[in-house]
Amino acid sequence: xxxxxxxxxxxxxxxxxxxxxxxxxxxxxxxxxxxxxxxxxxxxxxxxxxxxxxxxxxxxxxxxxxxxxxxxxxxxxxxxxxxxxxxxxxxxxxxxxxxxxxxxxxxxxxxxxxxxxxxxxxxxxxxxxxxxxxxxxxxxxxxxxxxxxxxxxxxxxxxxxxxxxxxxxxxxxxxxxxxxxxxxxxxxxxxxxxxxxxxxxxxxxxxxxxxxxxxxxxxxxxxxxxxxxxxxxxxxxxxxxxxxxxxxxxxxxxxxxxxxxxxxxxxxxxxxxxxxxxxxxxxxxxxxxxxxxxxxxxxxxxxxxxxxxxxxxxxxxxxxxxxxxxxxxxxxxxxxxxxxxxxxxxxxxxxxxxxxxxxxxxxxxxxxxxxxxxxxxxxxxxxxxxxx
Numbered sequence: 001x002x003x004x005x006x007x008x009x010x011x012x013x014x015x016x017x018x019x020x021x022x023x024x025x026x027x028x029x030x031x032x033x034x035x036x037x038x039x040x041x042x043x044x045x046x047x048x049x050x051x052x053x054x055x056x057x058x059x060x061x062x063x064x065x066x067x068x069x070x071x072x073x074x075x076x077x078x079x080x081x082x083x084x085x086x087x088x089x090x091x092x093x094x095x096x097x098x099x100x101x102x103x104x105x106x107x108x109x110x111x112x113x114x115x116x117x118x119x120x121x122x123x124x125x126x127x128x129x130x131x132x133x134x135x136x137x138x139x140x141x142x143x144x145x146x147x148x149x150x151x152x153x154x155x156x157x158x159x160x161x162x163x164x165x166x167x168x169x170x171x172x173x174x175x176x177x178x179x180x181x182x183x184x185x186x187x188x189x190x191x192x193x194x195x196x197x198x199x200x201x202x203x204x205x206x207x208x209x210x211x212x213x214x215x216x217x218x219x220x221x222x223x224x225x226x227x228x229x230x231x232x233x234x235x236x237x238x239x240x241x242x243x244x245x246x247x248x249x250x251x252x253x254x255x256x257x258x259x260x261x262x263x264x265x266x267x268x269x270x271x272x273x274x275x276x277x278x279x280x281x282x283x284x285x286x287x288x289x290x291x292x293x294x295x296x297x298x299x300x301x302x303x304x305x306x307x308x309x310x311x312x313x314x315x316x317x318x319x320x321x322x323x324x325x326x327x328x329x330x331x332x333x334x335x336x337x338x339x340x341x342x343x344x345x346x347x348x349x350x351x352x353x354x355x356x357x358x359x360x361x362x363x364x365x366x367x368x369x370x371x372x373x374x375x376x377x378x379x380x381x382x383x384x385x386x387x388x
Contacts, residue, residue, distance in 0.1 A: 002066060003030055003386065006059070006084065007074035008037040012221075013306050014075040014104040017174075017196050021072065024197065024379055033066045035059060037079030044079065050154045052081035060087040070386035073101040073168070077113070082154065085164035092167060100385050102172040102196075104303060108165060109185045111148075111155040112140040114225065114300045123225070123299050125323070129185050132156065142224065170385050174304030175325035192385065197378035198309040208289050209315075214351075214358035215246045216319065217291040219284055219307050222253030227297035227321065229255045231339070232262050232273075235347035241270040243355045247295070248287055250276045271351070288314040292358040296320040297339055305329070309373055317362040319350055332369040335360045 003025060007018040018034075025032050037055070048054070059080070076084055088099060107113040110129040117124050117138035130138070132152060141147035158164045171186055173179040174196045182191045209215070220226050228249070247266075249259065263273045276287065288294065294311035296302065301324030308318060308329045320326040322338035330336040337353050340346055364370055371377060 001030060001069040001386065002033065003070045003072060004033045004035065004062070004066060004068040005072045005074070006035045006076060006080070008076050008079045010036055012075075014102075016306060017102065017104070018074040020197065021382070024375055025382075028379060033062065033068060035062055037076065046150055049078070049081060049150060050157060051083045052079075053083065055080040056083040056087045059084045060090060063087065063091040067095075069097060071097055071099045072382070072386070073099065075104055075107070077107045077154070082158035082164050085158070085167050086162065089164065089167040098170075098386055098388070099168050100170045100172055100382075101168050102174065102194075103178050103182060104174075106181065106301070108159075108168075108171065109181060111135040111151040113151070115181070116140070116142075116225070116300055118142050125299075125301060129181060132160075172385065175328055177301070177325045177328065178303050192381075194378065194381045194385070195372040196304050196306060196309070197375045198306065198313055198373050209292055210290070211359055213244045213246060214293065214354045215248065215291045216293040216295050216354065217248040217250060217287055217311070217316070218295040218297075219248075219250040219279075219287075219311075220296070222249070222251050222255045222259060224255065225298065225300045226253075227299045228295075229259055229262075230299065231295070231297040231347050232259060232266060232271075234345070235269060235271055235351065236262055236265045238269070238345050238348045240268065241348070241351055241355060244270045244272060245351055245355065246272050246274055248274045248276055248291065250279050250284055250287065252278050285310065285314060288316050291316050293317045293319045293337070293354055296326060298324075298326065300324070302326045312362065313370070313373075315362065317357075317360075319354065328369075332365050334363045334365060336362070 005018055005022055007015055009015045010019060022032050022034055071088060105113045106115050106129065112126060112130055112135055115126045117140050135152050139145050139148055141151060171182055171191050172194045173182055173191060179191055179193050218228050222228060266273055288311045294308060294316040296305055296308060298321050304325045312318065312333055318329055318333055318336040320330055322330060330338050335357055337350050339350055343349055
């Protein structure tokens with residue numbers, strides 16, 4: 001069986017999962033065709049964002065030439081645009097192709113693909129996928145209201161008018177949180193739980209951690225939604241910690257300079273920042289092996305963060321926001337520390353707990369949680385989805 005995998009970008013969590021899926025399928029002998037939209041720096045007009053005719057022609061040409069028996073879509077709404085669904089629908093009329101899509105974010109459920117809105121620079125979470133009217137009234141894009149309204153326009157034209165989403169046979173949800181959210185919008189029989197796999201396994205743990213001080217690692221985009229600036233800024237406001245803490249910052253992004261500006265004050269508070277920049281995946285795994293905690297203070301609903309899967313597989317304990325798919329990780333590993341943003345000194349509370357518990361190991365509470373991330377189980381579920 002020939003399988004076509006589609007994703008907007010090779011970077012980011014969705015791109016990493018798509019690339020890993022391609023590798024897993026090819027290792028098992030499946031013929032895979034891959035189609036990528038472009039790079040994140042690719043400039044687009046508002047018209048191509050709403051409906052990209054070039055993407056339509058591009059994917060239709062690939063479909064007619066390659067004749068795949070299954071199509072697995074990841075993200076597509078930025079660079080490729082929903083026009084690709086129309087091309088797939090045209091191809092599907094004359095074939096028995098099965099179309100599956102992994103839900104990495106909430107784009108298929110709402111114009112607010114992060115289920116967030118913004119008021120006076122502060123982000124807020126919707127408790128469920130918001131209606132079109134809510135998305136028009138509230139500012140759903142951090143940049144400007146125009147960007148938010150463009151999201152609404154894209155969504156209404158492609159899913160309310162053209163109903164392009166009907167070509168998708170199955171929505172693959174990597175977390176139970178996503179299953180719950182998707183089931184509020186999509187027919188339940190089109191929703192299935194398949195957790196993203198990780199190639200890192202528990203038997204690869206190596207104890208290279210120092211017993212002198214806690215080492216915490218954040219890995220990801222240095223953006224407002226990831227919450228790392230808020231977390232560190234809050235830590236600047238209170239008295240010094242009782243013990244030195246090292247925080248690795250792995251990544252880059254728009255808030256890099258702002259985070260660097262906090263370093264001096266944090267050092268006075270016994271928090272030492274180590275800026276690693278963008279690191280290769282292999283190097284990041286080594287950093288996790290030396291870290292006591294992985295930090296993910298996201299303000300958004302993370303779905304099934306790959307960084308938590310990989311870090312816990314290498315023995316890291318978790319410090320994370322207690323919502324979305326992150327809560328599932330917190331609930332399934334001992335000695336995890338949830339972040340309570342309602343506390344004025346939430347960072348100090350978390351870091352104080354880390355100081356007291358950094359030498360304690362983490363254990364899996366439900367073994368099925370990590371079994372679901374095994375490559376063989378992931379592959380078995382995927383093939384079953386492609387065939388049914």
